[in-house]
Amino acid sequence: MRSYDQYCAAAKALDVVGDRWTLLIVRELLIRQPCRYTDLQYGLPGIATNLLADRLRQLEEHGVITREVAPPPVATTVFRLTPRGEALQPVLAALGEWGVPLLQEGSDQAVFRSHWLALPLGHLRDHAPEHPPVTIEVRTADQPMLVRTVDGKVVVEPGTDPRADATITGSPPVVLELFLGGVDLETAQAQGLVLEGDAAAVARIAPHPDFDTAT
Amino acid sequence: MRSYDQYCAAAKALDVVGDRWTLLIVRELLIRQPCRYTDLQYGLPGIATNLLADRLRQLEEHGVITREVAPPPVATTVFRLTPRGEALQPVLAALGEWGVPLLQEGSDQAVFRSHWLALPLGHLRDHAPEHPPVTIEVRTADQPMLVRTVDGKVVVEPGTDPRADATITGSPPVVLELFLGGVDLETAQAQGLVLEGDAAAVARIAPHPDFDTAT
DNA sequence: CAGCATCCGCTTTGATACTG
DNA sequence: CAGTATCAAAGCGGATGCTG
Numbered sequence: 331m332r333s334y335d336q337y338c339a340a341a342k343a344l345d346v347v348g349d350r351w352t353l354l355i356v357r358e359l360l361i362r363q364p365c366r367y368t369d370l371q372y373g374l375p376g377i378a379t380n381l382l383a384d385r386l387r388q389l390e391e392h393g394v395i396t397r398e399v400a401p402p403p404v405a406t407t408v409f410r411l412t413p414r415g416e417a418l419q420p421v422l423a424a425l426g427e428w429g430v431p432l433l434q435e436g437s438d439q440a441v442f443r444s445h446w447l448a449l450p451l452g453h454l455r456d457h458a459p460e461h462p463p464v465t466i467e468v469r470t471a472d473q474p475m476l477v478r479t480v481d482g483k484v485v486v487e488p489g490t491d492p493r494a495d496a497t498i499t500g501s502p503p504v505v506l507e508l509f510l511g512g513v514d515l516e517t518a519q520a521q522g523l524v525l526e527g528d529a530a531a532v533a534r535i536a537p538h539p540d541f542d543t544a545t
Numbered sequence: 546m547r548s549y550d551q552y553c554a555a556a557k558a559l560d561v562v563g564d565r566w567t568l569l570i571v572r573e574l575l576i577r578q579p580c581r582y583t584d585l586q587y588g589l590p591g592i593a594t595n596l597l598a599d600r601l602r603q604l605e606e607h608g609v610i611t612r613e614v615a616p617p618p619v620a621t622t623v624f625r626l627t628p629r630g631e632a633l634q635p636v637l638a639a640l641g642e643w644g645v646p647l648l649q650e651g652s653d654q655a656v657f658r659s660h661w662l663a664l665p666l667g668h669l670r671d672h673a674p675e676h677p678p679v680t681i682e683v684r685t686a687d688q689p690m691l692v693r694t695v696d697g698k699v700v701v702e703p704g705t706d707p708r709a710d711a712t713i714t715g716s717p718p719v720v721l722e723l724f725l726g727g728v729d730l731e732t733a734q735a736q737g738l739v740l741e742g743d744a745a746a747v748a749r750i751a752p753h754p755d756f757d758t759a760t
Numbered sequence: 761c762a763g764c765a766t767c768c769g770c771t772t773t774g775a776t777a778c779t780g
Numbered sequence: 781c782a783g784t785a786t787c788a789a790a791g792c793g794g795a796t797g798c799t800g
Contacts, residue, residue, distance in 0.1 A: 331565075332771085332792085335591060337655040337717050339665065340572055340637050343644030350546075350563065350773075357555055367782050376550060378774050383783055406781065420639040422555055428632055429558030440552040450554065502552050547773090547790085565792075582763050593793050598764055620800095621762065 346392045347418065351377055352385050353425070356411070356418050359395065361448045364408045375441040394418070426450065430510055433503070442502040444471045448486040451509055454535045456482045464531040467494040470505045477535065484535050496527035511537035561607045562633065566592055567600050568640070571626070571633050574610065576663045579623045590656045609633070641665065645725055648718070657717040659686040663701040666724055669750045671697045679746040682709040685720045692750070699750050711742035726752035 331349045334341040347353050351374065358373040359365055365373075370382060386409060389395045394415040398408050411418075426449055447468065456463075459482035466477040467490060476489045498505065500523035508518040515532060519525060525532065546564045549556040562568050566589065573588040574580055580588075585597060601624060604610045609630040613623050626633075641664055662683065671678075674697035681692040682705060691704040713720060715738035723733040730747055734740060740747065 334569065335655050336569075336661075337648065337657040337721075338572075338661045339641040339644035339648055341569060341644070342647035343640040344568060346644075346647065348565065348568075353559060353563075354549065354551075354556060357553075371782095376774090378776090379783070380775095380785085381773065384772095407783095417643055421636070421643055424635040424639045425558040426554040428636055429554035429556070429561075431629075432557035432561065433552065433554055440550050442552040446551075446553045506552075583761085591793085593795095594763085595765070595794095596792070 343421075346388075346394070347421070349385065349388070351381055352389065353418075353422065355382070355385055355389065356394070356415060357422050357449065359409060359411045359415065360419055360422060361445055364410055366406050366408055370409065373443055373445065375443075389415070422449070423453070433506060433510075434512075442471045444468070444473045444475045445486075445488060447475055447477070447505075447509075450506065451477060451484050451486050451535075454484040454509065454537065456484060457534050461534075464496075464528075464534055465491050465494045466531055466535075467491055467497040468505060469497065469499045470502050479534060494527065495531035496525060496529070498532065499524040499526075508532075508536060558636075561603075561609070562636070564600065564603070566596055567604065568633075568637065570597070570600055570604065571609070571630060572637050572664065574624060574626045574630065575634055575637060576660055579625055581621050581623055585624065588658055588660065590658075604630070637664070638668070648721060648725075657686045659683070659688045659690045660701075660703060662690055662692070662720075662724075665721065666692060666699050666701050666750075669699045669724065669752065671699060672749055676749075679711075679743075679749055680706050680709045681746055681750075682706055682712040683720060684712065684714045685717050694749060709742065710746035711740060711744070713747065714739040714741075723747075723751060 331345065333345045336342075347356065354374055354377075355370060358370055362369065362373070367382070367386075370386075371377065371379065374382065386395065386397070390397055393412055396410050396412055398410065400406050400408055430450075447470075456479040459479070463479045468475045468477055473488050474490050475486055476491055476494070477484060477486050498508075500508075500518070504518050504521050504523045507513045507521075508515065508523060513521070515525070515529060515536065546560065548560045551557075562571065569589055570585060573585055577584065577588070582597070582601075585601075586592065586594065589597065601610065601612070605612055608627055611625050611627055613625065615621050615623055645665075662685075671694040674694070678694045683690045683692055688703050689705050690701055691706055691709070692699060692701050713723075715723075715733070719733050719736050719738045722728045722736075723730065723738065728736070730740070730744060730751065
C-alpha cells in the first residue's frame with residue numbers, strides 16, 4: 331500500500347494494516363493462533379492466493395506475524411502473531427462491535443465459518459462463575475464448536491462433546507442474535523433455533539438476561 | 546469497495562469503512578465536527594478530489610455522515626458525523642494507539658496538521674483537576690493550538706492566547722513525544738523543544754510524571 | 761471560490777492456472 | 781502444502797474542466 335505520508339498514528343497504522351484483507355488475516359490468527367497457509371485460505375473465503383502471499387510477506391516485514399518452518403515430522407509452515415500483532419486485538423474488537431448492526435441487513439449470501447464465533451463470544455462473561463463450569467455445543471455451520479466457561483470467561487474451540495450441558499443448533503444469524511443480545515432464548519427458538527439440554531447453561535453466558543441462574 | 550461477503554461483524558464493518566481514505570475522513574470529522582469539503586481536503590493531504598467526493602457519498606449512503614446544505618448567508622455544504630459515525634471513535638482510538646510506535650521511524654517527509662493533536666491529547670487527563678484550569682499554547686505546524694483543561698479532561702482547539710500559562714514550540718515529533726509519554730520535559734527541551742511560561746502547567750497533563758503539581 | 765465530474769495512466773486486486 | 785505466474789478488471793492518483 332502506498333503510504334499516506336501523514337505524521338499521525340492512525341494513518342501510520344493504516345499504512346501497515348489498511349490494505350484490503352490485511353485486518354481479516356489478523357482476525358484469523360487472533361482466533362486460531364498457529365495457522366497454516368491453507369487454514370488461512372479456508373478462513374478467508376474469497377481471497378486470491380497471490381494476495382494472501384503478498385499480505386503475509388508484508389505483515390512479516392512489519393513485525394506483525396512470524397513464519398516458522400516446522401521441523402520434518404510435520405514439514406509445514408506455520409504463521410503466528412507476534413506480540414505486536416496480538417496488540418491489534420482492540421482494533422478488531424472495536425471494528426467488530428461497530429459492525430454488529432450490519433449483520434442484520436443482507437445476510438444474503440455471506441459465507442460463515444464456525445470458528446468466527448470465537449470473536450464475539452470471547453467478550454462474553456460467565457454470569458455464575460462460582461458454579462461448576464458449563465459446556466455448550468454449538469452447531470451452526472461448517473463444524474461444531476464447543477463453548478465453555480473457564481474462570482468466569484468464555485472460550486470457544488472446535489469439537490464435540492456428548493456430555494455437553496446443552497446443544498444449540500441453528501443458522502448463524504439466529505445463533506449470533508442469541509449471543510449478541512438481540513433476542514432472548516424463547517424468541518431465538520421461535521426463529522428456528524433448536525436447544526437440547528439445559529437452558530440454564532445458555533443463560534450463564536448469554537447477555538443481560540437478569541434471571542442468571544434461573545430454571 | 547467490493548464486499549467481503551462474510552457473515553462476520555468485523556468484515557461487515559470493513560465493507561463500510563475499509564476503503565482507502567475512509568477512516569481518515571472519519572478521523573477529520575471526529576476532530577472538527579462541522580466540516581466543509583475544502584476543510585476535509587486540507588486535513589487529508591494527498592487525497593484526490595474525486596475520491597473524496599466518492600467516499601463522502603458512500604459514507605452518506607451508509608448513514609455514517611450527513612450532508613447539510615447551509616442556508617444562503619454561508620452558502621456552503623457542511624459534513625457532519627451521525628451518531629453512528631461518532632461510534633467509530635473507538636476504532637480510530639485503537640488504531641491510533643497501535644500506530645504510536647510507528648511514529649518514531651521515518652518521520653521523513655510526512656505531513657503534519659496541528660489539529661491532529663486533538664486525537665492523542667484528547668485521551669490525556671488533568672492530573673490536578675482541583676486546581677484552576679490551565680491553558681497551553683502549542684506551536685508546532687500550520688497553526689497554533691490551545692490545549693486547555695476542562696473538568697479533568699483535555700480539550701484541543703485552534704487559537705492563540707497571550708495569557709496562556711505556557712507556550713510550547715517545537716517540531717511535531719518532539720511535541721508528540723512529550724505528550725505521548727516517550728520523554729519527560731527536560732529531555733524534550735534537550736531535543737529542541739522550547740518552553741515559555743509555567744512548566745507545572747505542562748506537567749498537569751503530560752503522562753505519568755509522578756511529580757504532578759510540583760515546582 | 762466551493763464542490764464536484766471527467767479523463768487518463770498507473771497500481772492493485774481477483775480469478776485461474778501452474779509448480780517445487 | 782505453499783506458494784509463483786499470468787492477465788483482465790477494478791481502483792487509485794493527478795490533472796484539468798465545469799458549474800452554481
